[in-house]
Amino acid sequence: MINHQYDVIIIGAGGAGLRAALEIPEGFSCAVLSKVFPTRSHTGAAQGGIGAALGNEEEDSWEWHMFDTVKGSDYLGDQDAIEIMAKDAIRAIIELEHMGMPFSRTPEGKIAQRRFGGHTRPEVPEDPDSKRVAVKRSCYSADRTGHVMLHTLYENCLKQQVHFYSEYFVTDLVMSGKSCAGVVAMDMATSEVHVFHAKAVMLATGGYGRVFRITSNAHVGTGDGFSFVYNNGLPLQDMEFVQFHPTGLWKLGILISEAARGEGGILLNNKGERFMERYAPSVKDLAPRDMVSRAIITEIREGRGFKGSDGTSYVHLDVSHLPKEVIDEKIPEITGFARTYLGVEPTKEPIPIQPTAHYAMGGIPTTADAEVIRDKKGTRVPGLYAAGEAACVSVHGANRLGTNSLLDIIVFGRRGGKAIAEFIKEAEFAPLPADAADRTLAKIDRLMNSKGKEKAGALRTELQEKMMEKVGVFRNAKDLADMTVEIKTLRDRYQEVSIDDKGKIFNTDLVEAIELGNLIDTAEPIIHGALVREESRGAHSREDFPKRDDKKWLKHTLIFKTDDKPKIDYRPVSITRFQPKERKY
């Protein structure tokens, strides 16, 4: 075992972790740990853009952005935090541009902006109550926005000489009493276990898409950060809210960004009808994601989908009517995916798509300064911070709008970095418990020596298929109750997993087996959260409770692990400017 000491440890080198690292002042030691080389983080997969009311192409205001985010969240987002984000967005984008991020530009040379689902302005700007129409708010770099953002942030970290531990797989937090005192990690190159003693730790570990069979998320999106928190007796918040993006490539789940519809693409059923006209008459194909996903599943259930050779069904996304320049210049990457993976020529034929598990609205509850909290009163966990998709501030509530995650990660990544910079000035190192690495060592030891019959790959597929079937776009009490039993069984069977690779060098067999444990830990609160929340709100849609119920459910769910079934608690939602209204588009 090898010991290190740093003032700050950041877990995760996606947008959130890198942005936070840039805030740690000279004179303090900081290291960023990542299980993949930083530029391979999943932020690089983001396509469509990042939202800010710059008003470069059309009149816009941060208040409208705030309103859209609140409404998009189905009123579960915390309005104090959303206000911070919508206001800070403008500064944050300008800052990225100054850091060197290459953007598409307007004819005047300003940052170009495009339309995106759920982002609107009043048709008559002077009359805030006039009908809302789509607005150009998404700042973009063709359809590679996340890629160039991730590279720009990494480049700035190199310039600032941030220290990285690449291909270090974090396995646990080190808690010292009620504070966080560091992390435990395995160097993948050698399987050596390292303990990093720190004053402050930030979790910027991203999402958990791989809990589901069809997902837009990377293979490494295994919810590790959620698992660390959950296993250390800390709560997770609003885990039932899983975003299914309406347009994943059929069978593969690879994302076809909303940018395709922002540029004019439309959805069609097997009768060639533009069915979104029926579900969202004003914004149609640019309705928020939860609504479009439900509309697609409804079309399919009512027999208006196409049957795929794999037994699953899909509908069509058509961009073939768009000018060739728009396809080649504005959405080259995503149309390329359709060509490469399905052999479809988007300039001539429609693209088969189906909803794909995409984004975690819920996560580790934090303050607006990324400080992790431990209970409904908002008590802080000294030394522990979380930002990005792993965190739940909550700015996305029950449903995230497109372009708001890239924004979230840089706004709250930076705020978290600043809060840490303040904290470490005064804070001492919390004492490092002698048994810090014991749980990790025992886990590795068990997996390396197990002779059990279960295989991680097969067990993972089972989990993913069941989650897709029973905890997907539509949910009901029976399926969810079944899943609470199922997940227990899967957890028991997980104890019987054995691996083939007994070596020390780059043992991905071992890493994947540990990741499977994290997936199971993450699925459990999603299932239980979905079962207790007896209403439909945003992305959480209960067939047996089809209405939103503000009287009972306008509150955040907190969920704690116990030896028996998880314990549930609730936190109030911050409502400042906008009273809940029915959500229509």
Add this chain to the structure above:
Amino acid sequence: MKVTLRIQRYNPERDSEPYYQEFIVEAGDDKERILDLLHQVKWKYDGTLTFRRSCAHGVCGSDGLRINGRNRLACSTLLRDVNYKKPIVIEPLPSIPIIKDLVVDMSDFYKKYEAVKPYLVNKSPAPEHERIQSNEDAEMLFESAKCILCGCCTTSCPSSWSDENYIGPAALLKAYRFVFDTRDEAADERLDIVDTPDGIWRCHTIFNCVEACPKDINLTWHISQLKKRVAEREM
């Protein structure tokens, strides 16, 4: 249908040198990704098979491999892109150290990337709004900014094979990315770094890199622009 993968294996804890092992896998149709077939081997037959991967759709740069003698991404190569009637030969990227099986040591590649100062340098006070740049000037950068640092180009370059100090096409592409950014002020410094025998002049325009790049980046063109810029500077 059944497909045979002929995979180069090497575990330094056990083997004195690399060898090949064949696996027969089941493919639904010819649109399966090579990456999915590697996963099938790992998850069904042999958990010790080791390779990197993350995004599975050609955007993260993790799984550059040599497939039937050509550098490409396992996740963007489908069965129909190769001759699958014969065993498909899968090897690690050539000419750099192997860590295990298909996992290679990229540290030299990253070191050379860092050497060109791959970040915007602009010491002038920043305006309150964005720096103005025309869309044409921005688009001059887009092709180079697409790079996912997969290493397919540099490890296919004969000049890199014969001269380990050659900075290589990926690093030169990165130099271009900043030298030609109208917002950057360190072009001269970067040109000094690449205007050396182990820099741009080691490139003999052999085009292997261009053929290898999974993001269709015309590396040679970008390198030639750097050469031009250096020549203009000397005038």
